[in-house]
Structure formats: C-alpha cells, structure tokens
Amino acid sequence: MRRLEGRRAIVTGAGSGIGRAIALRFAEEGARVLVADLNADAAEESRALLATPGLSRAVDVSRGNEVQALIQAALDAWGGLETLVNNAGIGVAATAPDTGEDDWDRVLNVNLKGTFFGLKYGIPAIRRTVQGQPYSGSVINMSSAVALVGVPNRAAYSASKGGVLALTRAAAIDHVSEGVRVNAILPGTVDTPWVQNITASQADPEGARAAMTARQPHGRLVTAQEIAAMAAYLASDESASVIGAGLVVDGGFTAR
Numbered sequence: 001m002r003r004l005e006g007r008r009a010i011v012t013g014a015g016s017g018i019g020r021a022i023a024l025r026f027a028e029e030g031a032r033v034l035v036a037d038l039n040a041d042a043a044e045e046s047r048a049l050l051a052t053p054g055l056s057r058a059v060d061v062s063r064g065n066e067v068q069a070l071i072q073a074a075l076d077a078w079g080g081l082e083t084l085v086n087n088a089g090i091g092v093a094a095t096a097p098d099t100g101e102d103d104w105d106r107v108l109n110v111n112l113k114g115t116f117f118g119l120k121y122g123i124p125a126i127r128r129t130v131q132g133q134p135y136s137g138s139v140i141n142m143s144s145a146v147a148l149v150g151v152p153n154r155a156a157y158s159a160s161k162g163g164v165l166a167l168t169r170a171a172a173i174d175h176v177s178e179g180v181r182v183n184a185i186l187p188g189t190v191d192t193p194w195v196q197n198i199t200a201s202q203a204d205p206e207g208a209r210a211a212m213t214a215r216q217p218h219g220r221l222v223t224a225q226e227i228a229a230m231a232a233y234l235a236s237d238e239s240a241s242v243i244g245a246g247l248v249v250d251g252g253f254t255a256r
C-alpha cells in the first residue's frame with residue numbers, strides 16, 4: 001500500500017527500534033521522511049535504509065530551540081509538513097522512592113516536554129500545510145501501556161507516558177477544527193534495542209526475556225513493525241475519524 005504518497009513526515013527517535021521501523025514504513029508507503037535522533041550517526045543509518053529520498057538530523061527533543069529548528073529544516077527542504085511522530089523516549093527503572101530527582105527530570109524532559117515541544121512547533125507548520133486541503137495532518141505521540149496499568153519499577157516513566165496520553169487528548173480537541181489530528185500509540189513490550197538492553201543487563205538475560213514473553217497473552221513480544229503499521233494507519237486518510245485516541249498495541253497485555 002502507498003497511502004502516504006506525497007506526504008512529508010518527521011519521526012523523532014528514528015535512529016533505533018520503533019522510530020526506525022516507522023520511518024521505513026512511512027517511506028515504503030510513499031512519504032518523504034526526516035529521520036531525527038539524538039544520535040546523528042544512527043539517524044543517518046536509518047535514512048540510508050529509506051525507500052524514498054529522505055533527510056536526517058540530530059536533535060535533542062528536550063530542547064525547544066532544537067525542535068523548532070528541526071521543524072524549520074523540514075519546511076526549508078520540502079515547503080510543508082503533514083505528519084510528525086513524537087517517538088523519542090527514555091526510561092528509568094525505579095519506584096518513586098528510588099528515583100533520583102535528576103532521573104525524574106531527565107525522563108519527564110525527554111518524554112513529556114519533548115512531546116510538548118513537538119506539538120508547540122509542529123502543529124503550526126502542519127496546520128499551515130493542510131489549510132484548504134481535503135485531508136488532515138497527523139501528529140502521533142508515543143505513549144505506552146504503562147499509561148493505563150501499573151508496571152513495577154516504572155514510576156517516572158509511567159508518569160511521563162500518562163502525561164503524553166492526556167496531552168494528546170487535550171491537543172486533539174484544540175486542533176481538530178484546524179485539520180490536525182493528534183493521536184497516541186500505547187505499545188506493550190516491543191522487541192527493540194531498548195528492551196534487548198534491559199534483558200542484557202540482568203543476571204540471567206534469557207530468563208528475563210522469557211519472563212517478559214510470559215506476561216504477553218499472545219505469547220511473544222510485539223514487533224516494531226506492528227507499531228509502525230499502526231503509525232502508518234494514523235498518518236493516512238484511513239484514520240480520518242480517529243482523533244484523540246490512545247491506540248493500544250500490546251498483544252493483550254492490558255486486557256488481562
């Protein structure tokens with residue numbers, strides 16, 4: 001399917017895992033993609049894999065001036081922007097009492113403030129681009145299943161992703177009449193370098209992975225490509241009536 005022909009998209013955190021899979025899928029569906037990541041080399045690696053000519057750029061999404069410059073770079077290169085995926089994220093594994101204030105600030109700054117900066121600078125650009133067009137623009141925020149259910153040792157991370165879901169709904173209502181749809185994806189446990197690093201750091205990596213798999217009702221981890229498929233749907237006109245939604249892709253994890 002090439003549902004994104006002619007569309008222009010920015011994906012943050014696209015040097016790895018879910019973001020890379022989304023960038024690749026968007027390009028397969030015909031979009032031009034700007035791959036953005038804190039790690040410039042990883043972003044460039046992803047760009048080289050795209051099926052359409054793309055761009056790559058280093059960005060720290062927790063810095064407003066960098067996000068503003070990222071959006072401007074897309075506008076300078078392409079003259080417009082229809083889609084933004086606020087995917088960049090980090091985690092800290094700790095309970096609230098065990099979370100240092102620095103770690104709290106770091107996680108909230110990247111995951112929640114970074115999403116805020118994406119909306120702050122991305123929505124005006126998307127709104128201008130789609131004005132008078134028969135289709136809507138699309139902002140996709142990466143929340144998590146932990147926005148809905150408690151998971152051990154994820155206090156700051158869960159707070160940030162719950163905030164992303166609430167911010168998604170607020171922005172969806174603010175901008176629906178301007179032709180900009182804002183939605184969130186809530187992945188469960190996805191097999192990415194992030195999760196691979198978590199299991200590798202345990203005393204028994206294979207046991208840790210088996211435990212993660214065992215809590216999945218469908219018996220396996222979610223793939224990054226399955227999250228990318230949801231993102232492509234949300235970026236496309238097929239989801240024209242999907243507004244302010246938190247779409248769960250978790251293998252049944254939150255249905256238990």
Ligand SMILES: NC(=O)c1ccc[n+]([C@@H]2O[C@H](COP(=O)([O-])OP(=O)(O)OC[C@H]3O[C@@H](n4cnc5c(N)ncnc54)[C@H](O)[C@@H]3O)[C@@H](O)[C@H]2O)c1
Binds near residue numbers: 018190194
């Ligand atoms: N993997 C999972 O199980 C899972 C589950 C739910 C939600 N998520 C969310 O999906 C998103 C992607 O996760 P992933 O598993 O692909 O992780 P990943 O670690 O494989 O990729 C994250 C990417 O974000 C980049 N990044 C980190 N901080 C950044 C910053 N300040 N500015 C720009 N880029 C930055 C990293 O360099 C990396 O390339 C995150 O928001 C994560 O919270 C992941």
